[in-house]
Amino acid sequence: MWISKIELTCFKSYQHQEFTFPEPNNGKNVVLIGGMNGYGKTSVLEALYLCLYGKDAMAHLARAGLKTDDVRGYPTFLEKAFNGEALRDGRDTMLVRVTVNRSKAKAIEITRKWYFRSNGSWTDEEATVRTITRNVPDMPRSDGKNGFHLADMLDDLFVPAHIAPFFFFDGEEVKKLADQSRIEQVKQGLEGLLGVVLLRSLSDRLRQFENSRRQGVVTVDEERLAQLERTLRDNEQQEQDIAHQIDVAKDQKRLLADEFQSLLERVTSAGGGGGDTATYKELVEEREQYRASLRENMRDQEEILSGRLPFHLASKNILETLRSQLEAELRYFKWEGEKQALEPRKNEFRAALESQASPLIQPPLSDEQTAALNARLDAAWACLFYPPPDDCAEKIIHSYLTPPERSKMLEYLDSIAVSQREIQDLLSEHAQLTQRIDDLGRKISKLEGIDRDGTLAALTQQLKDLQQKIDSVDEEIRADERRRTGLETQVVTQRADYERERKKLDDSSPARSVIKKSDRIRRVIEDLIPALFPLKVKQLASSMTQVYRQLAHKDQVSRIFISNDGTSQILGKSGRPITFDRSAGENQIFATALIAGLAKVSGINAPLVVDTPLGRLDSRHRHNILQFWTSDESRQVILLSQDKEIDAEFHRRISKHVAKTYLLDHTDVGDGVGRTSAREDRYFVEAAE
Structure with a gap:
């Protein structure tokens, strides 16, 4: 072509x-x-x-x-x-x-x-x-x-x-792309490849359609609804901003970790530990492993405190009522789905009945008799579906949830159990990890004490400073993740309030049903977008690797790895990440490899x-x-x-x-x-x- x-x-x-x-x-x-x-x-x-x-x-x-x-x-x-x-x-x-x-x-x-x-x-x-x-x-x-x-x-x-x-692109755009963090580069590229731009455009147009249709119907406390929506959108935007900050901080942390590893190699090669360099390096790496375990332990504690423990403050009665209601709502929507799937067959059945020529009906039915027959057919067909089964929900309380979200909520309710022993184990593990980190720190300090010309001391100080930066960034990430968790909970509550008020509004006019359908489609689109990335990341990483190795003049690159969240790493032949100076040329080579890789993946x-x-x-x-x-x-x-x-x-x-x-x-x-x-x-x- x-x-x-x-x-x-x-x-x-x-x-x-x-x-x-x-x-x-x-x-x-x-x-x-x-x-x-x-x-x-x-x-x-x-x-x-x-x-x-x-x-x-x-x-x-x-x-x-x-x-x-x-x-x-x-x-x-x-x-x-x-x-x-x-x-x-x-x-x-x-x-x-x-x-x-x-x-x-x-x-x-x-x-x-x-x-x-x-x-x-x-x-x-x-x-x-x-x-x-x-x-x-x-x-x-x-x-x-x-x-x-x-x-x-x-x-x-x-x-x-x-x-x-x-x-078809301007090379200047490659420069612009190269100046962004690599997470943003990969996300932007994947969104283009997967048509996310079109999906977001469709979502925006559906939102505009809904707003324009709402203007033409009778309002029910629309001022309160508008205020609820503004608050919800503001918090959703704030949640997205924090998520972006977390991505940027994680990218920064990876760069610092690579720099830390490189500096550690310099310390050991400079004679860290008075000749026992292997021991020094092993101790530092062991301490980092324990620090990582300590961070994981603290995340587990936070998950219990902010996630599962609050449910134990509610009575067993309330939790069982919630579970029963969700299960009944799921059965209702399953029944409704089956009913809607069979509805088109009614018209096919009616058409087939009207087309039959034998046995002949004599005398022919009058218009009144035909209308009565059709009415009976409608009533008989309706009897197949009404009333709903006894175990279906009589009233949909959690209308803000989709059926998959209800299933996830039920799964979560099954996982909220937390025992005193589990908390004690976490606290005990926290104390042991802290003690072990302190012990290793003292051993490392002893090995650092042997230094003849001060070179090792200077490198060791740089290593400590770098570790402090990593700890600081890690604390920022944890603080942002706590803020995001709090916002997520707040957004769920606000969305529930908004959905309830909007349902009242939508139910007040036949035109609201069209708006409701549009809203359901828009929510499916919003749920779909984050689920698309895993479909292409492996293929993109493979294509980028081929292109990058052709473009870069460094032959130690083995492959490029991309995770589902857009995080990328350039791996060496040993399988460990390689840290290059983030020069303008290196960044542009990465961005060029990304664009070329996306073109390859498109087929x-x-x-x-x-x-x-x-x-x-x-x-x-x-x-x-x-x-x-x-x-x-x-x-x-x-x-x-x-x-x-x-x-x-x-x-x-x-x-x-x-x-x-x-x-x-x-x-x-x-x-x-x-x-x-x-x-x-x-x-x-x-x-x-």
């Missing part, structure tokens, strides 16, 4: 320009489009997005690193894109056409036109698609007409909009189109990335570069992989209007000569 043609008419500084690209063949898979800054390189990438995805491109343009107007949006972007000369000459149409070849014989031509008034304001647009077989085009199909939708076709045959930023063999491809990389990393892009000879790579990135030298080094080049010329035609044209089979090397 490759892009064989991009045509721009009255788009930005292009009056009319056609870029044609050959099929990747015989190792030639790279296309170079060179231009100085401001000459129209980025316009090619923007045109590709707008032609393929229209208005939907705006969100993805931002994710791909391209500038958009978040306030005024799509119309303003188009009006700025309309060519200044065309507007001055009274023309009214801007056009972008992209041709994608799936093979030599089959291609898809996508054309999008935008129409403008004489003052330059955008009025309308149309998108058409033609299938081309052996250079013979079919009749065009219009997007949104006769059941045809361009977005569906792109999902099936090319690149869906939500993963386009993995294939789509689409072209790569990259603006500002090499950014702030040093010459070694530049060489590795170019080598990576040329390693897959079947994948087309279109690079939009200025003269300081892929210059004459780099062009010569990859010339055997270059299938086509263009050099952009730019002319100022007055009134702040520029004109860009592209010279085929030219590049900066010729300008240098």
Whole structure:
């Protein structure tokens, strides 16, 4: 699959320009489009997005690193894109056409036109698609007409909009991504791959729909409901912020732990313990193991105090009543689900009955008799389901819970038992661990006492300072986790209050049932999002490992490990984490490996189109990335570069992989209007000569 043609008419500084690209063949898979800054390189990438995805491109343009107007949006972007000369000459149409070849014989031509008034304001647009077989085009199909939708076709045959930023992006976005913590990088990438952006957009639209529908019905204490919702949303946001702080702190703690391990190696190699370096290292590592066990012990104590113990303050009667109610509600929803599943069969049965021609009914039934028969059928069908079984809940009290949440609550009630012995064991273990840590500390101090030139003492002090930082970060994490646990409990209570009040409101009008369905779908989406990550993390880690080892010039990397929460580690051949200096180049290599890994996991063999491809990389990393892009000879790579990135030298080094080049010329035609044209089979090397 490759892009064989991009045509721009009255788009930005292009009056009319056609870029044609050959099929990747015989190792030639790279296309170079060179231009100085401001000459129209980025316009090619923007045109590709707008032609393929229209208005939907705006969100993805931002994710791909391209500038958009978040306030005024799509119309303003188009009006700025309309060519200044065309507007001055009274023309009214801007056009972008992209041709994608799936093979030599089959291609898809996508054309999008935008129409403008004489003052330059955008009025309308149309998108058409033609299938081309052996250079013979079919009749065009219009997007949104006769059941045809361009977005569906792109999902099936090319690149869906939500993963386009993995294939078409600005290299500056890689730099932006690289400046984030690696947890945020991985989460952001996985969300794009799994379509979380679309799910969140759907959730927001459902929320807006619910709010708009509520405005049209009779209100029942809506001011109190609105206040409850605001409080709930504020606490949910605060809970998310704390969760983010915990992720960042854990990332920081891992870095400190890696630095601690590295410093420990230096201490032992510097003669820690007066020649008994192995003993010194073992004691320090043993102390760290006990400290980790002590932290786990304290977490177990906190879990009992904040989780299970409060339930023991409630009477056995209350707990049994809660359990019985939850079980009865589960049986009710199971019965209701079975009833709803069979409901469509009633109409099938009625239709089958009416279609029977024998035995003949003589005389034919009158209208009154037919109506009476249908009424009896309805009554008989209803008897199959009513009344509900005796063991179902007569009233749904916990309406804020979904059936899976009710099941989880019942499982939790089975696990809340806590005995005096369990608490005593934890306290005893806490005392023993503390004593053992103190003993090991004294032994370590004795070994540290032998030092001739002060080097060991300085390193040991650094080690202690680093341990204090780790303990401080760990305490911050524990404090944040306690805050989050408290907020989670508070949010559950507030959500219950909100759901009860909203149910009263929704039940006050038939229109509320539609809102209720929308809300159920939205809650399913919100529950679904965090469950998606484990589906792809292993596959992503494997793909990232392959790419990273090609890009990095450090050969000690064995693999990249990613956990379900987005935490990543670069592991050496011994299986232990490797700590690299977090230089700009190293971060960008990791981010590039992430984007390339996501593209691999998507399973789509689409072209790569990259603006500002090499950014702030040093010459070694530049060489590795170019080598990576040329390693897959079947994948087309279109690079939009200025003269300081892929210059004459780099062009010569990859010339055997270059299938086509263009050099952009730019002319100022007055009134702040520029004109860009592209010279085929030219590049900066010729300008240098």
